[in-house]
Amino acid sequence: MMTKDKTQRNDVPSAPGRRRFINTTALAGLASVVACTDKSASSVPAAAAAGAAPAGEHVIAGLHPKPGELDTYYGIWSGGHAGDVRILGMPSGREIHRVPCFVPDALVGWGITNESKKVMGTKPDGSLKYTVGDTHHVHASYKDGNYDGRYAWVNDKINARLARIRLDYFVCDKITDLPNVQGFHGIFPDKRDPVDEKINYTSRVFCGGEFGIPLPNNVGTEDHSKYRSLFTCVDAESMDVRWQVLIDGNCDLVATSYDGKLAATNQYNTEMGVHYEDMMSAERDACLFFNVARIEAAIKAGRFKTIGDSKVPVVDGTHAANQDPKTALTAYVSVPKNPHGVNASPDQKYFICAGKLSPTVTVIELSRILDWFDGKLAALDDAIVAEVEVGLGPLHTAFDGRGNAYTTLFLDSQIVKWNIDKAIQFHKGDKNAKYVLDRLDVHYQPGHLSASQSETVAADGKFLGVGCKFSKDRFLPVGPLHPENEQFIDISGDKMMLVEDHPIRSEPHDFIIFKRDLLRPKQVYSLDDFPLAIKDAKQSGVFRNGKKVTVKLTSQAPAYSLREFKLKKGDEVTLILTNLDKIEDLTHGFAIPKYNVNFIVNPQETASVTFVADKPGVFWCYCTHFCHALHLEMRSRMIVEA
């Protein structure tokens, strides 16, 4: 492996500093781990080496939009433990928006307003249940195999929650707790109903549980034989949890078939180990398939249990309960060592798993999985139509719609472009099939990647985004915490071309890129969207009911409808603000000094806050969101009498 590595490196025109970091202690440490335990990683097929063009850092210019030019694609990026979702324009990589989900956002008042607290979830005392989150995978709703611009979803790994984002207003409108799940990691919406042909759009979201725990998790037992994971289905519209599947091993990423019949999760810990050495002890792990129609039929037939306080039906998807293909709800396809990532090819035929601790990618043909469920395929692993080596540390795969796949190689810090048909031919025995078409160095240690329209039937092979986990020397130093490096690559030609380095606040994992005309965002709210809306400035005032006080006011640049309002110390105040400005981009803020209140109201939006007026004095509520030449003068005096 090292020989091949050296050979390929030698013809790479070195970028400044690129090699300085490659053999750091931590990664070298892993390399030795891999070398010791991964017996299959000893050589690379000649075809792969021969097929690879000289790798290098190709740089082209001119794709960065000029001032005033709009991007042609949207990107939706997860934000990792920043807990948010970011909207980028592509190909520029410009970050246009952040959508707060699981974590408070002081800018918009997410976690401050009553409306956002209701979405986020509160404790009995009204404070937020959680203020941390960890978003990894973001996917959007489908119709006929392409995005339909209704919703996106993102996971919270820390607290096992699923958030939905409305793609008309780019706001999070629902968050669902997954019961009895810890380490909720991969998600994927279905692409149509497995049974009802009329439902040609997303109606389910599948969620993978990564960490095994006692079910229910109310006993601090050390005995990990009692730990189990669940695979969860959430209703796309109501956001209720529909059902769960008890499984052996864990769930990592999730993929769904275009026909709606299959979902799958790759399993890096079929060993169900609790220490990393145990988790990597087996030479092969699995890609676990779920037969969606059969699971729902089983639930309809009452073949489920529930766990603890949860009312969600749970079916049994373990090996032991699913030996007969004709009745099986699940199917465990064997794939090499600790796979990371499962992706559906846009030709609708294959799921592809990458090996992580094996240098291979595995191509699984979906029609054969269906054959197995129908009793027509003798051995489940015969669904594997290719298992070929591509380089060290393969993680995730994207597609160009021209039959090629692009896989991140974490340890090699490369993208490898390979041809799926050629890989299948090679696997069948044609050793002349040159499946590796190109390699490109990236900077550094790539995790997820995604191409424009990659996981849709409309994959168009224009751009590739690559989430590099380490940026090291690629940007000016800013102290110990480095940004990630999202690199953008032009894949429209035979050779991959590095277009841009884009620093991004840690830590995006997955993302999607799609054509801008698939969205129809709204830029002004409707007053009717908000039950509390104050539709006329004349309805403003202070309305008292004992100690309960409602303050109603409106904003219209450069003034609030109430120039001052009086409260008494101890009042329980709910303040409702409607922005009557209708002009696009004319947002107002509302801050109350010393009362820990700040939030914004976009055009025609209404928001409210509730607080106790516990400090007497004069408090200048002011507009925090620049609105007008008299913005500084836009204030309202809150006078709290002792």
Add this chain to the structure above:
Amino acid sequence: MMTKDKTQRNDVPSAPGRRRFINTTALAGLASVVACTDKSASSVPAAAAAGAAPAGEHVIAGLHPKPGELDTYYGIWSGGHAGDVRILGMPSGREIHRVPCFVPDALVGWGITNESKKVMGTKPDGSLKYTVGDTHHVHASYKDGNYDGRYAWVNDKINARLARIRLDYFVCDKITDLPNVQGFHGIFPDKRDPVDEKINYTSRVFCGGEFGIPLPNNVGTEDHSKYRSLFTCVDAESMDVRWQVLIDGNCDLVATSYDGKLAATNQYNTEMGVHYEDMMSAERDACLFFNVARIEAAIKAGRFKTIGDSKVPVVDGTHAANQDPKTALTAYVSVPKNPHGVNASPDQKYFICAGKLSPTVTVIELSRILDWFDGKLAALDDAIVAEVEVGLGPLHTAFDGRGNAYTTLFLDSQIVKWNIDKAIQFHKGDKNAKYVLDRLDVHYQPGHLSASQSETVAADGKFLGVGCKFSKDRFLPVGPLHPENEQFIDISGDKMMLVEDHPIRSEPHDFIIFKRDLLRPKQVYSLDDFPLAIKDAKQSGVFRNGKKVTVKLTSQAPAYSLREFKLKKGDEVTLILTNLDKIEDLTHGFAIPKYNVNFIVNPQETASVTFVADKPGVFWCYCTHFCHALHLEMRSRMIVEA
């Protein structure tokens, strides 16, 4: 004004959509307000019109760094009501880092770790005092008139706090509450000591209080004749409040002289009005100068009072108390209507105020202010050496070090480039002096601007950043909340050239741009920086003292030193984590599901959290910050026994 406006517009090659938004209701509303009240805005001098080159949207390419190329300048941007500070690379405009200050940051655990909570400030119950903030103005420490790379400071307008950022680690290390101040807005560090020549570096930070309030503010009085503002001096090193000045009117922005003798604040509300109509009723407001040495001598001599519970000495800077120039602590120079912004020219000679509701800029010669304090200038307003018209809504001014100034025109959505000496000649009576050199349309409604090294003696006239408050049609639509548009302009030639549109999360106000070699950031911490550091993995363990439990662990990819640790329900736990990895960029995270804990430890950093183990069960603490190929497998089991 409208005639001139039309004339100039006619020769502007219109950018797509640019004019679509210009006459929106809100701005039109203001235009009529200005037209009605601002008598001086009726015409523009022929010189200005004649001097102006045809304005337009000049676009050049090629300045955006190629992948792997480092930027040549740092930018430090305030984050508005996001409450943070952003670090950009210039000329790319890439956002490399965010420094959390006043607001929690789930990514790094700011507001979660004990160390960050101590900086932010907590209530008696240990929860954060505030979770909102509003940063506007960020400035850095000086030595010999240029940045010395020690510190930056930023204000919180909502809760009147000053934060300091260490520029070696890019972290906020101190936050100071300003007593008896509301709406703390402008800040500026001094550039040297007014008396001690050896102190040729920043040792004070000046802070302007914008909102008048009762002093102390514990009475909910409506009687605004009792409201007053304070100007505050904070010690740059200790971050203690040194002194305050009671003033008439308000403080807005702040500037300091290169000789250390003078600080100044522009006053948009000398009327001390409480409604915006009152605040704009006077035709002239003021630029208020502070004689730093005299103020400190007065305090030394005991000529101060204190306010309420505060022990900070407060001197009297009101008009009434400062009639005699020879003893005055303050000097109120008259400038036109609601000025917004005061900036010190890099030739060390002038402070420049922009009119906001007057189309003028006012140039004040500092040597004449000193003359007035020395009794050598009969009329204080004779310090004004120019007061010339530049366009509608002038706000802030930057400099190129070649004698030219660049002023944002909020209402005209333009940058005007003008020559200071020529403006002085014109003001003296030379009507042939063409002081306006160029105009450039920006997109849209610019607030602050700053040039590379602008407010230093090393102003180099390369780049200009312009914070446009509205972006409108310049980026893909992302719902009702638009990003701001930071536009970057090449000012190295005679004509300003628009280089790039850069969307940025709301809402930056001010920023500085300086050469990268002025900073020497550190990328790995020293274990000795942290009193709680666990310097050897062998010191890990669970240390119990009754219900008080200390959990000590270390991280080294791909494992934590404790694979599991046991607690009992009800334990009061302090968990301390030291990252023993030494490699640059090798940061680890630590999340505890359901316990609302997540934070990171950068290389060689130590952080701690304290919580009550109130939920029994198994909780997989996991690494949230991608670190290694076995990152997913990097976990520690927290087992809480019932």
